[in-house]
Amino acid sequence: MADKIGVYFDESSLGGVLDIQKLCEGVQKKWSDLCPVVKIHPRLASDDGRAMIQKDIDAGLIEAVCICGTSPRVEWDFYKFGEGVLVERVNLREQCVLCYADPSGEKVQPGQTPELLHKMANDYVNMGVVKLQKANIPAGDSVEVVKRVLVIGGGWAGLTAAKNVASVGYDVTLVEKKDVLGGAAATMYKTIPLSYPYDAAHPTGVEKKIAEVTGNDKIEVLLSSEVVSIAGAPGNYEATVSVGGDERVIPCGSVVLATGWVPQDTAVLKPLGYGKLKNVVTSREFEAMAKAGAIVRKSDGAKPQKVMFLLGVGDKLIPQEAKEAEAKAAALAAAANKEVDDAPKTNFSKQDTCKHLYYSSELTSVTALKQANYVREFIPGGVAMVVYEHMMVPGINELYYKAAQNDPSVMMTKGVINDVRDGGDGDIVVVLEDTLLGSKIEVEVDMLVLPTALVPTTALDPILKLKYRQGPAMPDLELFSGYADSNYICFPYETRRTGIYAAGTVRQPMTLSTTETDAAGAALKAIQCLESANRGMAVHPRSGDLSYPRFNLVRCTQCKRCTEECPFGALDEDEKGNPMPNTSRCRRCGTCMGACPERVIFFDNYNVDQIGSAIKQVEVPDDMAVGGPRMLILACENDAYPALDMAALRGKKWSPYVRIVPVRCLGSVNTIWIADAMSKGTDGCLLLGCKYGEDYQCHFVKGSELCNRRMANIGETLGKLGIETERVQQMQVAIDEYDKVPGMIDEFVDAITKLGPNPFKGY
Numbered sequence: 001m002a003d004k005i006g007v008y009f010d011e012s013s014l015g016g017v018l019d020i021q022k023l024c025e026g027v028q029k030k031w032s033d034l035c036p037v038v039k040i041h042p043r044l045a046s047d048d049g050r051a052m053i054q055k056d057i058d059a060g061l062i063e064a065v066c067i068c069g070t071s072p073r074v075e076w077d078f079y080k081f082g083e084g085v086l087v088e089r090v091n092l093r094e095q096c097v098l099c100y101a102d103p104s105g106e107k108v109q110p111g112q113t114p115e116l117l118h119k120m121a122n123d124y125v126n127m128g129v130v131k132l133q134k135a136n137i138p139a140g141d142s143v144e145v146v147k148r149v150l151v152i153g154g155g156w157a158g159l160t161a162a163k164n165v166a167s168v169g170y171d172v173t174l175v176e177k178k179d180v181l182g183g184a185a186a187t188m189y190k191t192i193p194l195s196y197p198y199d200a201a202h203p204t205g206v207e208k209k210i211a212e213v214t215g216n217d218k219i220e221v222l223l224s225s226e227v228v229s230i231a232g233a234p235g236n237y238e239a240t241v242s243v244g245g246d247e248r249v250i251p252c253g254s255v256v257l258a259t260g261w262v263p264q265d266t267a268v269l270k271p272l273g274y275g276k277l278k279n280v281v282t283s284r285e286f287e288a289m290a291k292a293g294a295i296v297r298k299s300d301g302a303k304p305q306k307v308m309f310l311l312g313v314g315d316k317l318i319p320q321e322a323k324e325a326e327a328k329a330a331a332l333a334a335a336a337n338k339e340v341d342d343a344p345k346t347n348f349s350k351q352d353t354c355k356h357l358y359y360s361s362e363l364t365s366v367t368a369l370k371q372a373n374y375v376r377e378f379i380p381g382g383v384a385m386v387v388y389e390h391m392m393v394p395g396i397n398e399l400y401y402k403a404a405q406n407d408p409s410v411m412m413t414k415g416v417i418n419d420v421r422d423g424g425d426g427d428i429v430v431v432l433e434d435t436l437l438g439s440k441i442e443v444e445v446d447m448l449v450l451p452t453a454l455v456p457t458t459a460l461d462p463i464l465k466l467k468y469r470q471g472p473a474m475p476d477l478e479l480f481s482g483y484a485d486s487n488y489i490c491f492p493y494e495t496r497r498t499g500i501y502a503a504g505t506v507r508q509p510m511t512l513s514t515t516e517t518d519a520a521g522a523a524l525k526a527i528q529c530l531e532s533a534n535r536g537m538a539v540h541p542r543s544g545d546l547s548y549p550r551f552n553l554v555r556c557t558q559c560k561r562c563t564e565e566c567p568f569g570a571l572d573e574d575e576k577g578n579p580m581p582n583t584s585r586c587r588r589c590g591t592c593m594g595a596c597p598e599r600v601i602f603f604d605n606y607n608v609d610q611i612g613s614a615i616k617q618v619e620v621p622d623d624m625a626v627g628g629p630r631m632l633i634l635a636c637e638n639d640a641y642p643a644l645d646m647a648a649l650r651g652k653k654w655s656p657y658v659r660i661v662p663v664r665c666l667g668s669v670n671t672i673w674i675a676d677a678m679s680k681g682t683d684g685c686l687l688l689g690c691k692y693g694e695d696y697q698c699h700f701v702k703g704s705e706l707c708n709r710r711m712a713n714i715g716e717t718l719g720k721l722g723i724e725t726e727r728v729q730q731m732q733v734a735i736d737e738y739d740k741v742p743g744m745i746d747e748f749v750d751a752i753t754k755l756g757p758n759p760f761k762g763y
C-alpha cells in the first residue's frame with residue numbers, strides 16, 4: 001500500500017485547457033495526508049521533469065508516483081523509477097481534454113475550463129490516487145529454470161528452431177518420431193526460392209540443415225522417439241520421452257512443437273475425379289514423381305504433354321460430406337459462444353474438412369508455380385496450365401510469380417472449376433467458368449494436379465500428452481482442422497499453453513520460406529519464456545509483468561470457477577478442489593479474478609478492492625437533470641483502450657458523462673464492480689472489449705466471451721436491485737475501429753439518458 005504519493009501534472013500535454021491549479025488544490029484538500037507532494041511541471045516528459053520526481057523519491061518524500069498528463073501508452077518507459085516505485089498514469093490528455101465535447105456544442109476556449117470538464121479530470125485524478133493507494137509492489141515469483149528447450153519434430157521447422165535456440169547458447173533436445181531427420185522437406189524435389197534473386201526453384205538444402213543440427217554440441221537428437229508425457233510448467237517441465245522403447249525423463253524449460261502435417265484423406269477429392277480418373281493426382285504425388293526423376297501418367301506410363309494445376313478446389317465441388325461436417329462444426333461454434341463447456345460433442349472428425357483448400361493460398365499458389373516449372377524441366381515441349389481463382393503470392397514471392405509469367409511453357413488463367421470428366425485414353429476434360437478466355441470453357445489435359453490439404457498432426461494425436469488438469473492436448477481450432485489455437489493477429493506462435501510454442505505447418509499451412517522465419521520466432525519465444533520465468537515475469541502478452549494471481553484460500557468455496565475458466569491451464573486443483581496456481585503458466589489476465597464470486601483472487605497491483613475503490617471516486621450527481629448522467633466504461637487495455645486513445649488523437653469526441661476505467665481483460669471484470677457502481681446511482685455501465693466468437697481477437701482468448709456469458713449473472717443482480725438490465729451492455733471493438741468507438745459510446749449514452757436516472761440515485 002502506498003502511503004506517500006506524489007501527484008505530478010504535465011502542463012504541456014493539457015494544452016492550457018484544464019485549470020491545473022484548481023486540480024492541484026483539489027488533491028491537496030482531499031488527499032492531504034496521502035499526497036504530500038503535488039506539483040505542476042511545464043514539460044514533465046523531460047530530463048528536468050524526471051529529475052524533479054526522482055529527487056522527491058530520493059528524499060523519501062514519496063513512495064509512489066501519479067503522473068497526470070498523457071495516456072499510459074505514451075512514454076511508458078520514461079516514467080519508470082525502479083521496481084520499488086509504483087507508477088500510475090492518469091490519462092488526462094487523450095481521454096479527458098482531447099475527447100471532451102461540451103454538451104452545449106460550444107468549443108472549449110483556452111483558459112476557460114468548463115465545470116463538466118474539470119469534474120471529469122478531477123474524477124480521473126482521484127481514481128489514479130486511489131489505485132496507487134490500494135496497490136502493492138509486485139515481487140514476482142521467480143523460479144530456477146532449466147535452460148534447455150525441447151523441440152518436438154525433426155522437419156524443416158524443428159531443425160530451424162533447434163539451430164536458432166542453440167546458436168544463442170541454450171541446450172536443445174530434439175525428439176523425432178522417425179528414424180531420420182528432414183520431415184516433409186526431405187521428400188521434396190525442390191523448394192520455391194529461399195534467396196535472391198527469387199526467380200527459380202532449387203533444392204531445399206535440408207541435408208545441410210540436418211548436418212548443422214547433428215553436428216552441434218548443444219543439440220541432442222533423439223530419433224525413433226515419442227513424447228510420453230509432459231508435466232510441470234514453463235521453466236521446469238519434465239518431459240518423458242520414449243527413445244527406441246526405453247523411457248527417459250528430460251528436464252526442459254520450454255517446448256517448441258514442430259510436428260508438421262499429414263496429407264488429408266484423399267476421399268474428399270473424389271468430386272474432382274481423384275480415385276476415379278487415374279491421371280488425377282495430388283501435388284504431393286506429383287512432387288514425389290519429380291523427386292523420383294520421372295513425371296509419368298499412372299494410366300499408361302507416358303509423359304503428360306499438358307498438365308493442369310489447380311490452386312483450390314473451389315466452392316462448387318466441396319464434397320457434400322465436408323459441407324455437412326462444416327455445418328455441424330459451425331453449429332458447435334455457435335453453441336460454444338453461449339456455453340463453451342456444455343457444447344454438444346459429436347463424432348465430427350477434423351479430417352473431414354479441407355477448408356483451406358476451398359480457397360487459393362500462398363502454399364497452393366507457389367507450389368503450383370513450382371510444379372508447373374517441373375513440367376518444362378522433365379517433359380521437353382510440355383505445357384503447364386495453372387488455373388487460379390486467386391493467385392496468392394505475398395511479399396517477395398511476387399518475383400517468382402513474375403518469372404513464371406515470363407515462362408512461355410507456363411500458361412496461367414483465372415477460372416473456377418465446374419466439372420472434371422473422363423476424356424478417354426487416360427485424358428481428362430476440365431470444365432472451367434469465369435475464365436479470362438470466356439465464360440465457360442472445356443480443356444482437355446493429360447494430367448490434372450490437385451492441391452494437397454495439410455492436416456496438422458495435432459488433429460490426430462495430443463502429441464504433448466500434457467499432465468494438466470485441462471487435459472493432455474492443446475486447445476485447437478475446431479473450425480480450422482485442428483490447428484493450435486492462438487491469437488493469429490498478435491501472437492501467432494503462442495499456443496494456449498504458456499511455454500509451448502508452435503512452429504511451421506503444425507500451426508498453419510506454410511512454405512519452407514515462411515517456416516524458416518516462423519521457427520526462428522518460436523525459438524525466440526521459447527528463450528524469452530525461460531528468461532521471463534527465471535525473473536518471475538509474465539512472458540506475454542503482459543511481457544515483464546511481475547504481478548501474479550494470489551489466493552486468499554480461507555474464503556474459497558472450491559466452486560472451481562477459476563480452474564475451469566482459466567484459458568491457459570494455469571490452475572490445477574488439490575484433492576479438495578482448491579486452486580493450485582502454476583505461476584509461470586499464468587498470463588496475468590485476471591480471468592480467474594473476474595470469475596471468483598468470493599473475491600479470493602487478487603494481484604498486488606490489480607485487484608477487486610482497488611478497481612472497486614477507484615470506481616467509487618466517480619462523483620455521481622444526485623440530480624441527473626442538473627449534473628447530467630454518469631456512466632462507466634470498463635475498457636479492455638488491449639484493443640478498446642488504445643482505440644479510444646487513437647480516436648481522441650484524431651480529433652474524435654465523445655460524451656463527457658462517461659468515465660473510462662482500463663481493465664486487463666473483460667474476463668477480469670468482477671461483477672461486484674458493476675453491482676456496486678449501479679447501487680451507488682451510476683446510470684449505466686458499458687463493457688468495451690475485444691471481438692469474441694469464431695474470429696476472436698481477445699488477447700486472452702476467452703475473456704470477452706466469458707464476460708458476455710457473465711452478463712446473465714449481472715442481469716440477475718440488476719433484476720434483484722430493481723434496475724433495468726439495459727443499463728449494462730457489452731460491446732465489441734477492434735483496435736482499428738477507433739473511428740467507430742466514439743459513436744458506440746454516444747449511442748450507449750443516448751440510450752441510457754432516454755431510460756432516465758438510475759432509481760438508486762441519491763441513496
Ligand code: SF4
Nearest residue numbers: 566586587589590592
Ligand atoms: S485466469 Fe489468467 S490470471 Fe488467472 S491463473 Fe489463469 S492465466 Fe493466470
Ligand code: SF4
Nearest residue numbers: 556557559560562596
Ligand atoms: S473461483 Fe474463487 S471460490 Fe471458486 S474455487 Fe476459485 S478461488 Fe475458490
